[in-house]
Amino acid sequence: MNGTSPRRYAVYSIIASVVTLALKFGAWGMTGSVGLLSDATESVINLAAGVLALTALTIALRPSDRKHAYGHGKAEYFSSGIEGVLIIAAALGIAYAAIDRFLNPRELSNLGPGLALALVASVINFATARIMLRAAAHFDSITLEADARHLLTDVWTSVGMVAGLAVLLAAPQWQILDPVIAIVMAANIVRTGVSLVRRSVGGLMDNALPPDELERIGAAIRKHQGERATFHGLRTRKSGQRRFIDFHLLVPGATSVREAHDLCRVIEDAIEAALDNAEVTIHVEPLECASSYDGREVGGMSEASVMADRKGRNS
Numbered sequence: 001m002n003g004t005s006p007r008r009y010a011v012y013s014i015i016a017s018v019v020t021l022a023l024k025f026g027a028w029g030m031t032g033s034v035g036l037l038s039d040a041t042e043s044v045i046n047l048a049a050g051v052l053a054l055t056a057l058t059i060a061l062r063p064s065d066r067k068h069a070y071g072h073g074k075a076e077y078f079s080s081g082i083e084g085v086l087i088i089a090a091a092l093g094i095a096y097a098a099i100d101r102f103l104n105p106r107e108l109s110n111l112g113p114g115l116a117l118a119l120v121a122s123v124i125n126f127a128t129a130r131i132m133l134r135a136a137a138h139f140d141s142i143t144l145e146a147d148a149r150h151l152l153t154d155v156w157t158s159v160g161m162v163a164g165l166a167v168l169l170a171a172p173q174w175q176i177l178d179p180v181i182a183i184v185m186a187a188n189i190v191r192t193g194v195s196l197v198r199r200s201v202g203g204l205m206d207n208a209l210p211p212d213e214l215e216r217i218g219a220a221i222r223k224h225q226g227e228r229a230t231f232h233g234l235r236t237r238k239s240g241q242r243r244f245i246d247f248h249l250l251v252p253g254a255t256s257v258r259e260a261h262d263l264c265r266v267i268e269d270a271i272e273a274a275l276d277n278a279e280v281t282i283h284v285e286p287l288e289c290a291s292s293y294d295g296r297e298v299g300g301m302s303e304a305s306v307m308a309d310r311k312g313r314n315s
Helices: 006-031 034-060 075-103 111-139 142-170 177-204 211-224 257-274 303-314
Strands: 230-239 242-251 278-286
Touching: 006 034, 006 111, 006 142, 034 075, 034 111, 034 142, 034 177, 075 142, 075 177, 111 142, 142 177, 211 230, 211 242, 211 257, 242 257, 257 278
Parallel strands: 242 278
Antiparallel strands: 230 242
16 A cells, blocks of 8 residues: 555545445335335445545645644544534434335335345445555544445445345245334444544544553653653644654753753654654653642652652652
8 A cells, every 4th residue: 555545545435335326226226125225325425425535635634834733634533523424314314214114114126136236235335345444554544444434334234134125035024124124224323423423523622542552652751761751741632644742751950952852852763663643742841840740640650659759869
């Protein structure tokens, strides 16, 4: 994937959505199944999500400028958040159609050919989603991941729907299964939509980096800070693919500006080696100054441990 752009994979999603949309609406037209209609409706959302993803990635990949010093990475969260809302809306529409079919049942026809078209569409979506998940991991893109997870959800709901309709093919008297399957799919789609919205809101609200990444940051600092230095006030956030990290580094007051700068450079390099797309800002403070200890934690240690450590340094 070196030399490629994440936007290319959003284009793959759009192409796959157009193809599967045609296949699924064809399957619905042949059978009249509300389950297949719900599946086709989901493909409409997939197509809209793919266009949103491409737009968001185009914006997010723009370099920083005077008005956007931290870049445009948060555009990805708008895309995934809107996608989540669209998924929830589609699920409500599916549930409404299923209830209507439950109250006004009618016989289904041509299930065999319709199921075949739905299965072909599912295979296309599955292959596209797997490619996009690998790209999402490579580019660290929540937009590509959201689009891929959406496609996979479509695959699993399609498989469940096809399995249920296959039962109808063998036992036509079980017409009730069609709206029941659609309602179950709608519930699953709502769950995916809510999850995407929550993650997107977390990104927009500057949630801290995951615990495993915080641990890697702490380990990198402790490895290079030396015996006489410590740190506190660690703050992290993520904007699209970029991670922003800042903290206070406490060093002995006798340390020269050159020495402090060199130490900061080593620590910054270590953190950037541990985490991709990390941008580190370090504020240097004198270790002996009481005002330097303005946080409840220093380097992840409890307040009592900090005071004991500080007392030991001054003795």
